[in-house]
Amino acid sequence: MTPNIDLESTAVIQRLQEQRLQELMLYVSEYSTYYKRIFKDYNINPMEINTLSDLNKIPVTTKEDLQKYNDDFLCVDRKKIIDYVTTSGTLGEPVTFALTDMDLDRLAYNEAISFGCAGITSDDILQLTTTIDRRFMAGLAYFLGARQLGAGIIRVGAGIPELQWDSILRFKPTYLIVVPSFLLKLIEYAHQQGINPNESGIKGAICIGESLRNEDFTLNTLASKIKEDWDISLYSTYASTEMSTAFTECEAQQGGHHQPELIIIEILDEAGKQVADGKPGELTITTLGVEAMPLIRFKTGDIVQAHSAPCSCGRNTMRLGPVIGRKKQMIKYKGTTLYPPAMYNVLNHFNDIEAFVIEIDHNSIGTDEICIKIAAQNPSEGLLQNIKDHFRAKLRVTPKIEFHDFKTIQELRFPKMSRKPVVVIDHRS
Structure with a gap:
């Protein structure tokens, strides 16, 4: 891993990505049944994929490919698999993803630097209000990331406002990891019980699963309603099982920052071409540093808009705005x-x-x-x-x-x- 690469120049970031891309091509050409077949069928020499622009020589990978050839994406002996997760299956049959010990280390690193991006430190305590079981990657990622960061974590799980508030008042967490609409239920319960949320010690919420912002980064209706009663910082995140990586907002809250050592991103139009800067398109990702099931040019199905202007936080990475919608929806x-x-x-x-x-x-x-x-x-x-x-x-x-x-x-x-x-x-x- 390369800590603080996001503070380097765009040229340095690109060189790192291209080095990692070359390593990925070497790896999948040896171990991936699926990509070896693709390279053969399309007459592609993976050793000639050296730059980010060379990626467009490779056909995209779709969710249907993952569903149809799920096992062919596995690059390791099953004895190396430590954890199994599945996608949520929102737009089709769930897909199984296997993680090795190295993949779990990468997942922990991803979440630790994501927390750091939002200003969370080892002095903080995080309350996890999402599930860590049921083959769900996100809850595991949060736990591993907090552990690597050195922050405390309270694993309450989903729902039950009474238990959430008992934990808040008992253990004094500083941040919640939460689906934002659930914050409204916590506010409602607090008011019923005479609890003032603004005196709880919660500084902010790392929000998952629902958007907080309009396309211009102003608060949307949901976030505005939360802020009316609970004056905490709200940080948007975007992630998926397939990419084992998160895009998390910094204190400027102007989009989720790209983690260039972990993932290459393209934003493609209907014809599969890179869109002009600032235009919406389908997020397409290539994972870096994944051992068990790396993906090349995987089309996420999410329509997003990227922002490349410098961020006031000092990071020189691209930022993703809120998901405009799912392509299939x-x-x-x-x-x-x-x-x-x-x-x-x-x-x-x-x-x-x-x-x-x-x-x-x-x-x-x-x-x-x-x-x-x-x-x-x-x-x-x-x-x-x-x-x-x-x-x-x-x-x-x-x-x-x-x-x-x-x-x-x-x-x-x-x-x-x-x-x-x-x-x-x-x-x-």
Whole structure:
């Protein structure tokens, strides 16, 4: 690993990445059944892949490739595998990822420097409010990263506001690792119990799974509602099992910083070409330093925008803005292109909404239809009209909206074997 590489010049960062890329090509050409087959089928000499621009000579790897040829990506004997994780399967069948001891060390390093990016030090105590079991990589990564950093960690796990507050008041953590919408439940419980969140000693939250910001980095509706009642720093993160790497905001909170010693990133248009600087495209990644299952030009399916202007924190790495949406979840609705996060932002405006799911389908003439199913505290025709008006004002379209009881919505949000809530149910083939 190369600590503080993010403070070096862009030229030094590129040289390091190209050195690591050459090492990766040598490694996969010897050990990866999948990539050896790709090199042969496309007549590619991996020893000629020496620069970042040379990468475009290699075809992209897709989620479907991972699902279909999962075992062919494994580069080590199974005796070397220490940990097994699976992807969440949001857009298809879950994929198994194996990690060696070296991969777990890399995961710990990734999270330790990610915490450091957000200003967390060995003097801090972190409260983990996400699961560490159920083959979930993120919880394990947080634990390993805190351990490497030397920070304390409290493994409370998901849910149960009463237990979360008991731990906050008992152990005095300084940061929470949390899905941001859960902070609203913690605030609600605190108010019910006469607890002042602002006197809890919590300085900030490392937020996962949901966006905090608009594309211009202003706080979105969800983050604004949190800040109204709990004046803590909110740090966005972006990560996935496939890349075993996180993009985490620094104190400037202007996008998640790239960790160049761990991953190469490309942002591609529909034709597979690099987009112009500052334009949105599909994040495509090449992992560096992964032993068990390295990936080359893996298309994440996430539409993002990169920012290359210097950051006030002094790092010279590219930053990723909030995920605009999943490529496969793009919706063409009444002449407007929508992604679910834009709808989340509208729905999070309403305090009366307890939970929701968004169902996407094709109608009889082959165009997209949206049905939003909502559980509300006080469902009424007035609330329904207010929601529709807000959609019309913010997104210029009004999807179909239905009220359902909370139990029905929760059953849709938490299907059997799910590790996290399913907010979008896409019935399109």
